[in-house]
Amino acid sequence: MNITEIYNHVRKRTEEICSVLNTEDYVPQPVNFVSPPKWHLAHSSWFFEEFLLKKYLPDYKIYDDDFCFLFNSYYNTVGNRTFRAERGHITRPTVAQVYDYRNYIDIHMQLLLQLKDPQVHELLELGINHEQQHQELLLTDIKYILGCNPIFPVYDVNIDWENQQNSDSGFFAFPEGVYEVGHNGDGFSFDNEHGRHKVYLEEFEISQNLITNLEYLEFIEAGGYSNFNYWLDEGWAWINENEVKAPLYWHKIDGEWHMFTMAGIQKINPEALVTHISFYEAAAFAEWKGMRLPTEFEWEAASFKLDWGKRWEWTNSAYLAYPNFKKAKGAIGEYNGKFMINQMVLRGASCATAKHHSRSTYRNFFHPNERWQFTGIRLAKK
Amino acid sequence: MNITEIYNHVRKRTEEICSVLNTEDYVPQPVNFVSPPKWHLAHSSWFFEEFLLKKYLPDYKIYDDDFCFLFNSYYNTVGNRTFRAERGHITRPTVAQVYDYRNYIDIHMQLLLQLKDPQVHELLELGINHEQQHQELLLTDIKYILGCNPIFPVYDVNIDWENQQNSDSGFFAFPEGVYEVGHNGDGFSFDNEHGRHKVYLEEFEISQNLITNLEYLEFIEAGGYSNFNYWLDEGWAWINENEVKAPLYWHKIDGEWHMFTMAGIQKINPEALVTHISFYEAAAFAEWKGMRLPTEFEWEAASFKLDWGKRWEWTNSAYLAYPNFKKAKGAIGEYNGKFMINQMVLRGASCATAKHHSRSTYRNFFHPNERWQFTGIRLAKK
Amino acid sequence: MNITEIYNHVRKRTEEICSVLNTEDYVPQPVNFVSPPKWHLAHSSWFFEEFLLKKYLPDYKIYDDDFCFLFNSYYNTVGNRTFRAERGHITRPTVAQVYDYRNYIDIHMQLLLQLKDPQVHELLELGINHEQQHQELLLTDIKYILGCNPIFPVYDVNIDWENQQNSDSGFFAFPEGVYEVGHNGDGFSFDNEHGRHKVYLEEFEISQNLITNLEYLEFIEAGGYSNFNYWLDEGWAWINENEVKAPLYWHKIDGEWHMFTMAGIQKINPEALVTHISFYEAAAFAEWKGMRLPTEFEWEAASFKLDWGKRWEWTNSAYLAYPNFKKAKGAIGEYNGKFMINQMVLRGASCATAKHHSRSTYRNFFHPNERWQFTGIRLAKK
Amino acid sequence: MNITEIYNHVRKRTEEICSVLNTEDYVPQPVNFVSPPKWHLAHSSWFFEEFLLKKYLPDYKIYDDDFCFLFNSYYNTVGNRTFRAERGHITRPTVAQVYDYRNYIDIHMQLLLQLKDPQVHELLELGINHEQQHQELLLTDIKYILGCNPIFPVYDVNIDWENQQNSDSGFFAFPEGVYEVGHNGDGFSFDNEHGRHKVYLEEFEISQNLITNLEYLEFIEAGGYSNFNYWLDEGWAWINENEVKAPLYWHKIDGEWHMFTMAGIQKINPEALVTHISFYEAAAFAEWKGMRLPTEFEWEAASFKLDWGKRWEWTNSAYLAYPNFKKAKGAIGEYNGKFMINQMVLRGASCATAKHHSRSTYRNFFHPNERWQFTGIRLAKK
The missing domain is CATH 3.90.1580.10 (paralog of FGE (formylglycine-generating enzyme))
Structure with missing residues (x-):
């Protein structure tokens, strides 16, 4: 796979992980070290926007200024971050809007990748590996969220x-x-x-x-x-x-x-x-x-x-x-x-x-x- | 209005209050004293099930045993309750299932009300007034949840x-x-x-x-x-x-x-x-x-x-x-x-x-x- | 008893309560609501200094400026107070110095009482009643301090x-x-x-x-x-x-x-x-x-x-x-x-x-x- | 110096460190990581009693059973320990009794040292080094206790x-x-x-x-x-x-x-x-x-x-x-x-x-x- 294919593959995998969730499952943060699935979806997109699109795609227009501080994680350099412990209380943007944001980022990333700018490669690899790290956290955070529920919901009966x-x-x-x-x-x-x-x-x-x-x-x-x-x-x-x-x-x-x-x-x-x-x-x-x-x-x-x-x-x-x-x-x-x-x-x-x-x-x-x-x-x- | 009309009117009003919410808005409990809108919708229905339908409607079949402890509030007599502080981490049952539960309760309440059992009247009035109390809490809890969001979402521009x-x-x-x-x-x-x-x-x-x-x-x-x-x-x-x-x-x-x-x-x-x-x-x-x-x-x-x-x-x-x-x-x-x-x-x-x-x-x-x-x-x- | 005799009697009673204590017993504050005996002894004296001697005894010289903020309780008007929870960490002034302070206050109170200033009477009665309230707190705080000790020391075998x-x-x-x-x-x-x-x-x-x-x-x-x-x-x-x-x-x-x-x-x-x-x-x-x-x-x-x-x-x-x-x-x-x-x-x-x-x-x-x-x-x- | 002289020298040094303290200074534990000076004096003696005298001095009589759990530190093996955070609330035994305990231990240690039991040597060296560690903690804990006091008492004007x-x-x-x-x-x-x-x-x-x-x-x-x-x-x-x-x-x-x-x-x-x-x-x-x-x-x-x-x-x-x-x-x-x-x-x-x-x-x-x-x-x- 070339780097564009890898990018697309990894991005798609993140959404597959969430494909069996209900909208409600995307929202809570039951403990500080767990993040809402909605947040992971948005944050991994924000990473590409912040470190790649804003700097290397000519005329790139930021999707929404609010997303910059809502979905930053711990990057103090970038600006005021939302308090980590409050992520589970933020109901808007909705899950649908977050998927729209992902889509917007992906479309612009295709444009950026076509430019074949060699400066971009290292950050792109980092963004992909960063998204993979969040895939694992998504899975373990989803398990934690479902595991809090006294009725023990199933994520996927085929996972062993x-x-x-x-x-x-x-x-x-x-x-x-x-x-x-x-x-x-x-x-x-x-x-x-x-x-x-x-x-x-x-x-x-x-x-x-x-x-x-x-x-x-x-x-x-x-x-x-x-x-x-x-x-x-x-x-x-x-x-x-x-x-x-x-x-x-x-x-x-x-x-x-x-x-x-x-x-x-x-x-x-x-x-x-x-x-x-x-x-x-x-x-x-x-x-x-x-x-x-x-x-x-x-x-x-x-x-x-x-x-x-x-x-x-x-x-x-x-x-x-x-x-x-x-x-x-x-x-x-x-x-x-x-x-x-x-x-x-x-x-x-x-x-x-x-x-x-x-x-x-x-x-x-x-x-x-x-x-x-x-x-x-x-x-x-x- | 007779008591059946009042019942229907009050129940409908509760759902009107939530009509502008997104699914995500139904989930969080940002502080202990606020409950998720989903919980209010279910709990006020549970009240009619627990105190009226189970006792006075012949052959009534409980909607779901899990709902009894998930949506009890502080009624220690009734059984083990969910910890109040954890209400915001419970993503299932979903909002759609909670509306289905409301509907199930309302259908059976119509049957009960047709029986015109005089014993029921006092508890029915209590249930209606209880639901009205939760309408007010719904409104103030929704305001609190939206007010936690740094982007300040609007509930209804026409409310003054x-x-x-x-x-x-x-x-x-x-x-x-x-x-x-x-x-x-x-x-x-x-x-x-x-x-x-x-x-x-x-x-x-x-x-x-x-x-x-x-x-x-x-x-x-x-x-x-x-x-x-x-x-x-x-x-x-x-x-x-x-x-x-x-x-x-x-x-x-x-x-x-x-x-x-x-x-x-x-x-x-x-x-x-x-x-x-x-x-x-x-x-x-x-x-x-x-x-x-x-x-x-x-x-x-x-x-x-x-x-x-x-x-x-x-x-x-x-x-x-x-x-x-x-x-x-x-x-x-x-x-x-x-x-x-x-x-x-x-x-x-x-x-x-x-x-x-x-x-x-x-x-x-x-x-x-x-x-x-x-x-x-x-x-x-x- | 006239008011001077009452004053002397009450002040003496406070010291009698402490007469069986060891120096160490005067120091700790095991929980916020309990005060060290040393503090009670000083604070009840401070009350007379602050509200009577400073205002009504001509040429009165404050015993020690430090005592004003160390032994104020909750009188925000009077100046910065020590944080209540820290009273048990203050080892100086020593118990001996606190008794010296009490003595200094009592000597000057004799002078003030000889003036028979009618303005003084109401505050004097308040100070005496205030000291009596602290006598009761002294006894219950001493009981609490001794009761924290796993070896259960006796305060007085004759108290029933x-x-x-x-x-x-x-x-x-x-x-x-x-x-x-x-x-x-x-x-x-x-x-x-x-x-x-x-x-x-x-x-x-x-x-x-x-x-x-x-x-x-x-x-x-x-x-x-x-x-x-x-x-x-x-x-x-x-x-x-x-x-x-x-x-x-x-x-x-x-x-x-x-x-x-x-x-x-x-x-x-x-x-x-x-x-x-x-x-x-x-x-x-x-x-x-x-x-x-x-x-x-x-x-x-x-x-x-x-x-x-x-x-x-x-x-x-x-x-x-x-x-x-x-x-x-x-x-x-x-x-x-x-x-x-x-x-x-x-x-x-x-x-x-x-x-x-x-x-x-x-x-x-x-x-x-x-x-x-x-x-x-x-x-x-x- | 032979080992007996070293023992005596180190034990004396511990008491020298405390020689300028008032009785009140021996009592508080202002934060969890600081121990009352009284506790250090007793605990370092308990170490010799527990690990040497009880095992190697024939017919040794324990000074006081209460001291075993009061002055154990973190040695879970030895028995129930006092909760560490409560050390500052224990007013008895008094400072004088703790010095008496030290004296009792030292007298019996002289007897033990005269036996020249080779088994004892390693634990004796450990006990001496342990006491030296507590000497440093004593100094830093005393500084902390005095430093909590808003009137900043001096420990020793000659220390630079x-x-x-x-x-x-x-x-x-x-x-x-x-x-x-x-x-x-x-x-x-x-x-x-x-x-x-x-x-x-x-x-x-x-x-x-x-x-x-x-x-x-x-x-x-x-x-x-x-x-x-x-x-x-x-x-x-x-x-x-x-x-x-x-x-x-x-x-x-x-x-x-x-x-x-x-x-x-x-x-x-x-x-x-x-x-x-x-x-x-x-x-x-x-x-x-x-x-x-x-x-x-x-x-x-x-x-x-x-x-x-x-x-x-x-x-x-x-x-x-x-x-x-x-x-x-x-x-x-x-x-x-x-x-x-x-x-x-x-x-x-x-x-x-x-x-x-x-x-x-x-x-x-x-x-x-x-x-x-x-x-x-x-x-x-x-």
């Missing part, structure tokens, strides 16, 4: 993500030595994975399989959530304040564990990979097992051996700048760098990640208590 | 409520003595206005006119919001914590005061009656004027002389039980009595009140900081 | 307040009619009990005895704290949010109810009058009994028949202005009026009230959730 | 810590390559600095001097606190929510910057090293300078060249486990490992650190918003 299983087992061993990590420059990549550099790793072993629901149930039944010895101090406070006793979306119904899935409420499948796990839970599980989580560099060094793409895998690495990290100038510089505090790196990809979006150097990151993504656990040991 | 003016002026004087207050038994009334009883009032004077925007602006410009001497201690804390500097919906745009109205954003009309005032503000204004708010009994004694129906008028009476107050048995007993703490009585009616719904003995009540109703100020003095 | 019992039983009946309430002008009284005025009361009956621990235990054992039918809506929310299951200071130890008293931890005495009850609990108890709390006017009309002085008795009257209520000019005007919102009136006096301080027209007031005073329950019925 | 200056300037350059970091096993060290291991560092330069007040004032005056471009996203939220506009303890008085010091309030000394800086501020300052903070490994590799010991220096490394990190068994295992989340590493030592306590491999750690320690800024660049 929560039942994915391992295809491998056992541990791989890696020797001590200098390894290279980080992106080497070919193909698209985010600034946070530049530049390629050397790290020194001690000898380590990394598991070929992810933890299953069965293994996680053993942890629960062994009293994992009530023994402070397994927990980081802040993790222990977190489970107690929030009365966490199981992964997100798990419900005990008539004495049996169930899970809310994209296909509705289901009994826990013991063979399936556990998911919707916070870093705190992943670390406590590893402690209980007498092992540990891999670092992001161990993971990357081992990645060529791993089957991955089912769950985002928590690492024991904090999300920090690589040596020689450079922020881009202007608003694009706000993309990644300013989030480099109090977050942990996840590696791999999940069932909800857009195809061909991730890679072995990709650094995803969330706060240690966040678990509405399709996260999972891979263990390491020395 | 915020520009209503006084038709009278001056003070009426009333002599000291025993007066009778409370409802005397003819026509529908709520339990909180029973039973009629004597009160002893000192000599008092009550104003024939309500306070205007012009008078309120004088208070603002005289530093009313920055001089603690005018304020109750909790009122002073409230304006400081919330940075309150003017009535709700007032915005200073380019140095000039504007107000968000049902017809959109407008410049303040100095002749119009001030509205969206908390009890704290009403009491501070009165203190600044060297007067006071009337008690609810002074108001009721004077009511035959007053032109009212434009603004709910704050009184200096706490919402408490009348002598001989009796709670009804069962869930209906939860209607009013359990709210008799920390709220102040408002008398009269407002531009948003359903016609023929209020009366001179009617007791409305809100917390002293609440001001999203069409409230106003009438002064009294000795 | 929590074991006081009823001396009467049965109900008195009063006929319908006009009654006079409020203070008539002889002797000291607070502005909130002026002026004497007529009220019309329906026929009522009021109990001669207060509720005992035994009766209250019956309410607990009958599931009183888990049946919403007995509770005001905000009371129900309050007990659930705070996990309230019994009066303040009750602890279940090895399956048996105990109570922290001024004399340490003791088993519940069934004959003793229940105390440390919120308005919410008093109202729920009355509802469970099929009765109600008296209004403050019923209480006052009946007071000549009642034995009282053991517990502050919650009434079902909100704390609001009497007809003809006038605020004094200046800072003294802040004494009572500005608290007339969201509080309920208590009548009588408690075991901790200074002798001769209360009277039948006295209006005490607290928020409906507050219960660290020695409060109790008297029932009424029609 | 806040006026310390640089003795070097310029940058050192280090070449790319493998470096060794971590403790190598000689002398006491904490588990978090084990074991010595290789890291690969890119070429870097590190400053010989720390940032001064003058340089930091330039940042303030250049609008550093109002330009989001310099800040991490959570840092930007933190300064806005807390209205942070300068380092902790800075006050603008009559238009001039002052600082609360151990010796009282003083004008800012431009030559002195800036201190009481959060990680957020350090990172923003570095961004503004176009440089960055060093990683903890760069710092350690360069440490033999650096003059340090005046300010704890924020690094851009998260506090995480080293390869081969092993938790000790039992309660001692809770010492460090469970805090390895959401904290950043500081290296070096400060003016308030006990002599000979720190070393080049020492890893101190605090949350990125914490700044009541004597923290400072050292820059690095590539």
Whole structure:
């Protein structure tokens, strides 16, 4: 596919994700970290308008001035943003108007793409990858919104993500030595994975399989959530304040564990990979097992051996700048760098990640208590 | 109109109120005290189902079990209720399904009304008055939802409520003595206005006119919001914590005061009656004027002389039980009595009140900081 | 006793209350509504300095400018006040310095009292009554501070307040009619009990005895704290949010109810009058009994028949202005009026009230959730 | 000094730190992260009782069972702990009783030390180092408590810590390559600095001097606190929510910057090293300078060249486990490992650190918003 085809394909995929929603489903923001589907649709379009059309398409007329501040996310450089926590109270523009906005952007993007302006390429790739990131958030935010509803609506009965299983087992061993990590420059990549550099790793072993629901149930039944010895101090406070006793979306119904899935409420499948796990839970599980989580560099060094793409895998690495990290100038510089505090790196990809979006150097990151993504656990040991 | 016609008329009016809404507008709950329009539509129908159809219509089949707990409000007797603060996150049932529910209830209510069961009459009147109360809340909640939107959507350009003016002026004087207050038994009334009883009032004077925007602006410009001497201690804390500097919906745009109205954003009309005032503000204004708010009994004694129906008028009476107050048995007993703490009585009616719904003995009540109703100020003095 | 003797007697009594404290006990403010004993000692002295010595004693030299803002309470007129919530973090001036301040004030008050300035009399009486109010708060705040300590320190083994019992039983009946309430002008009284005025009361009956621990235990054992039918809506929310299951200071130890008293931890005495009850609990108890709390006017009309002085008795009257209520000019005007919102009136006096301080027209007031005073329950019925 | 002399010396030093306090100063806990001096005195004694005397001194009699749960800190293994936020409300045991407890522990420790039990040595060293850590916290907590007081009490006029200056300037350059970091096993060290291991560092330069007040004032005056471009996203939220506009303890008085010091309030000394800086501020300052903070490994590799010991220096490394990190068994295992989340590493030592306590491999750690320690800024660049 050429870049125009990729653009069109990705844009269409975003709308496909929303095709089974009712208008009402596009509106709410049940918690701060979830955004209304309507907002994702508009914001990913705003990104192309703000960073491409306004600058590179001659005589481009902004669709609507109001959209600029309504659908900006965190780009302080661009202007006053709407308070993030209030996104769910904004009923206008309507969903229909947002789709009209998308259409308007797409029509003008076709014009821009015909100009074949070489300056545009890098930002275009960023916009496409940005939209793919929002596709994953759309899916996990829709799951969260539906999961808030006591009547547990189904998103799609044909999606079987929560039942994915391992295809491998056992541990791989890696020797001590200098390894290279980080992106080497070919193909698209985010600034946070530049530049390629050397790290020194001690000898380590990394598991070929992810933890299953069965293994996680053993942890629960062994009293994992009530023994402070397994927990980081802040993790222990977190489970107690929030009365966490199981992964997100798990419900005990008539004495049996169930899970809310994209296909509705289901009994826990013991063979399936556990998911919707916070870093705190992943670390406590590893402690209980007498092992540990891999670092992001161990993971990357081992990645060529791993089957991955089912769950985002928590690492024991904090999300920090690589040596020689450079922020881009202007608003694009706000993309990644300013989030480099109090977050942990996840590696791999999940069932909800857009195809061909991730890679072995990709650094995803969330706060240690966040678990509405399709996260999972891979263990390491020395 | 007979009771069936009244029922049909009131039910139709509720839907008229929503006729200009988009689907998205039915969903959010921006603050705890506001409910989504969808919820009002369903809840007022649920009331007829729960208290009339289930008990008095032979072979009635409940529309949907889920609706019972989704659209119950605070009737603890009836079953587990949804948490009030989460109403805005429930996207299903959809708006269309809620209208279908209304229709189902109305069809069965026609059947019930044809039975002419005399037992039904009292609960039917209560249900109709309950729906009228929710009509007013629908209007004020819709205004709140639209007013949260930085682009200030219009509800109806033909509504001119915020520009209503006084038709009278001056003070009426009333002599000291025993007066009778409370409802005397003819026509529908709520339990909180029973039973009629004597009160002893000192000599008092009550104003024939309500306070205007012009008078309120004088208070603002005289530093009313920055001089603690005018304020109750909790009122002073409230304006400081919330940075309150003017009535709700007032915005200073380019140095000039504007107000968000049902017809959109407008410049303040100095002749119009001030509205969206908390009890704290009403009491501070009165203190600044060297007067006071009337008690609810002074108001009721004077009511035959007053032109009212434009603004709910704050009184200096706490919402408490009348002598001989009796709670009804069962869930209906939860209607009013359990709210008799920390709220102040408002008398009269407002531009948003359903016609023929209020009366001179009617007791409305809100917390002293609440001001999203069409409230106003009438002064009294000795 | 002449006024100088009364002054000296009251000032000495304040220090007696603190005589068994350790220096450490004078410092903490465990919750916002409790003040450190050190603060009470200084603040009651500051009152005499601010309102009497500075104005009426020629050539009076202020003890220390810092004390003016450290020990002001809520008198906005006088200057910047310390934030109330921070009182427990202020370690200097020390306790010894505060006693030195008291001594300095007392020496200068002797000089002022010798002048026999008639202007001084009214403020002097207010200062003495103010100090008596703080004596009661000192006792209840000390109890609260000691009660926070998991090792339950004893204040005074000889105090037997929590074991006081009823001396009467049965109900008195009063006929319908006009009654006079409020203070008539002889002797000291607070502005909130002026002026004497007529009220019309329906026929009522009021109990001669207060509720005992035994009766209250019956309410607990009958599931009183888990049946919403007995509770005001905000009371129900309050007990659930705070996990309230019994009066303040009750602890279940090895399956048996105990109570922290001024004399340490003791088993519940069934004959003793229940105390440390919120308005919410008093109202729920009355509802469970099929009765109600008296209004403050019923209480006052009946007071000549009642034995009282053991517990502050919650009434079902909100704390609001009497007809003809006038605020004094200046800072003294802040004494009572500005608290007339969201509080309920208590009548009588408690075991901790200074002798001769209360009277039948006295209006005490607290928020409906507050219960660290020695409060109790008297029932009424029609 | 032999180990007994060291023990006695360190214990005496703790009491010297408190020698100028009044009894009242020992009591408050103004914020969660500060502990009352009384608590530090007791807790550091409890450590010796719990981990040494109870286990290794024959026939040892516990001083008081209550002290075990009152003065435990976060050692969940040992038993129920007091809630950390309530430490400031516990007035008993008194300060005198706490000193008596210290004395009792010291007497029994002499007995234990005479036994020369080799098993004891490691825990004894840990207890001494633990007490030294609390000496530094005592000093910074005392400063915080005094700094809360609007009258700014002096701790010691002879302490000149806040006026310390640089003795070097310029940058050192280090070449790319493998470096060794971590403790190598000689002398006491904490588990978090084990074991010595290789890291690969890119070429870097590190400053010989720390940032001064003058340089930091330039940042303030250049609008550093109002330009989001310099800040991490959570840092930007933190300064806005807390209205942070300068380092902790800075006050603008009559238009001039002052600082609360151990010796009282003083004008800012431009030559002195800036201190009481959060990680957020350090990172923003570095961004503004176009440089960055060093990683903890760069710092350690360069440490033999650096003059340090005046300010704890924020690094851009998260506090995480080293390869081969092993938790000790039992309660001692809770010492460090469970805090390895959401904290950043500081290296070096400060003016308030006990002599000979720190070393080049020492890893101190605090949350990125914490700044009541004597923290400072050292820059690095590539």
